[in-house]
Amino acid sequence: MVAFITDLLSNNEWLIVAIKVLGVFFVVMPMVAYTVVAERRISAIIQDRIGPNRVGIPFTNIKLFGLGQPLADGLKSFLKEDLTPGHVKRVFYWMAPAVSMIPSFVVFAVIPFGSMLGMQKMVISDLNVGILFTFGIVSLGVYGIVLAGYASNSKYPFLGGIRSSAQMISYEIAMGMSVVPVFMLAADPSWQGELVKIEEWKRYLDGAGFLNLSSVVAYQSNGLFSWMIFKQPIAFFIFLIAIFAETNRLPFDLPESETELVSGYNTEYSSMRFALFFMGEYAAMIAGSALMVVLFCGGWTLPFGDYFNTPATSILQGLVHIIVFILKIAVFLGLMIWVRWMLPRFRYDQLMNIGWKRFLPVSLANIILTAIVLWSIS
Numbered sequence: 001m002v003a004f005i006t007d008l009l010s011n012n013e014w015l016i017v018a019i020k021v022l023g024v025f026f027v028v029m030p031m032v033a034y035t036v037v038a039e040r041r042i043s044a045i046i047q048d049r050i051g052p053n054r055v056g057i058p059f060t061n062i063k064l065f066g067l068g069q070p071l072a073d074g075l076k077s078f079l080k081e082d083l084t085p086g087h088v089k090r091v092f093y094w095m096a097p098a099v100s101m102i103p104s105f106v107v108f109a110v111i112p113f114g115s116m117l118g119m120q121k122m123v124i125s126d127l128n129v130g131i132l133f134t135f136g137i138v139s140l141g142v143y144g145i146v147l148a149g150y151a152s153n154s155k156y157p158f159l160g161g162i163r164s165s166a167q168m169i170s171y172e173i174a175m176g177m178s179v180v181p182v183f184m185l186a187a188d189p190s191w192q193g194e195l196v197k198i199e200e201w202k203r204y205l206d207g208a209g210f211l212n213l214s215s216v217v218a219y220q221s222n223g224l225f226s227w228m229i230f231k232q233p234i235a236f237f238i239f240l241i242a243i244f245a246e247t248n249r250l251p252f253d254l255p256e257s258e259t260e261l262v263s264g265y266n267t268e269y270s271s272m273r274f275a276l277f278f279m280g281e282y283a284a285m286i287a288g289s290a291l292m293v294v295l296f297c298g299g300w301t302l303p304f305g306d307y308f309n310t311p312a313t314s315i316l317q318g319l320v321h322i323i324v325f326i327l328k329i330a331v332f333l334g335l336m337i338w339v340r341w342m343l344p345r346f347r348y349d350q351l352m353n354i355g356w357k358r359f360l361p362v363s364l365a366n367i368i369l370t371a372i373v374l375w376s377i378s
Helices: 002-010 013-046 069-079 090-110 131-138 140-151 153-180 180-184 189-195 199-204 213-219 232-246 270-297 315-342 348-377
Strands: none
Touching: 013 069, 013 090, 013 270, 013 315, 090 131, 090 140, 090 270, 131 153, 131 213, 131 270, 140 153, 140 270, 153 180, 153 232, 153 348, 180 213, 180 348, 189 199, 189 213, 189 232, 199 213, 213 270, 232 315, 232 348, 270 315
16 A cells, blocks of 8 residues: 555655645644634734633533634634625626635645655745745735725725835835845855765755755854854844834725724625635735745754754655744744734825834845955855
């Protein structure tokens, strides 16, 4: 039986990709659900409340600290009546939630979420232009918000859509420029020549280009201070702030901005369509956290010996690397939740000012400084 499965997988690349896609989907979806619960519990602690603690296992008295809440919320959204207001542009109105949600999941295609599991590299599609693919897909998410604002044919959603487009232009240039120094360091051939002498790394980096996200993880495998968060702290800070704006989280939730725009771009939505926007936001949080882990915090590696910073040679080691990656994501999710409930919203003009007058010149100066340092030591 084992020999049959091995032979089937070795001769069917599409089956392997399908298994990876399903695996990522069935990990990300529960993470989306329980990130919502975690946010509600953390906000309750901050505000001296209890939070959701009633829903447990259905048809029993077992509460499980409210861990059944995502199921109850999902059923509520699914069973509610789906209302389509008469004044909306129907086709675009129906498309917008999917356009907003799908890019948040597609970006996981190029994120290395582990090292090796058997003979398989733990990434769905190991593209040599992985970072370009990531930014291209991430930038599509804003179109769903703009489309929702336009299609709702109402002033508050329309203002939310306009804010979202202006917000994207303001931070995405700086966000893209912030990762350039990271790949300038990862492109240095000297470190890779030493690393591929180790058989496990040679197999892991086979065919990887310098814009490949796996190469960035490999660069950060040489101890804690090889992590980009220490080598490129300016880039990390800019990228971190940009991720808050990318996911429309406080203090940059201007497209939604409940105190100003009722509910912004999703004012006219209800039922599962509203839930799709909600899922898209939390999936984007997980994707953004995963990118920060890969680019700045060593990916699936830990600076605690070869077992944690060398590609896996056993199934158990491969699973440990995946768990390490998920735990690192959880740390950034906790940070994003904490910031939302501790900081006030920025004004519209303040975000423009930060993006254009602060982050853009600083990120450009960081590229020049990194180039000078690399040239001086070469």
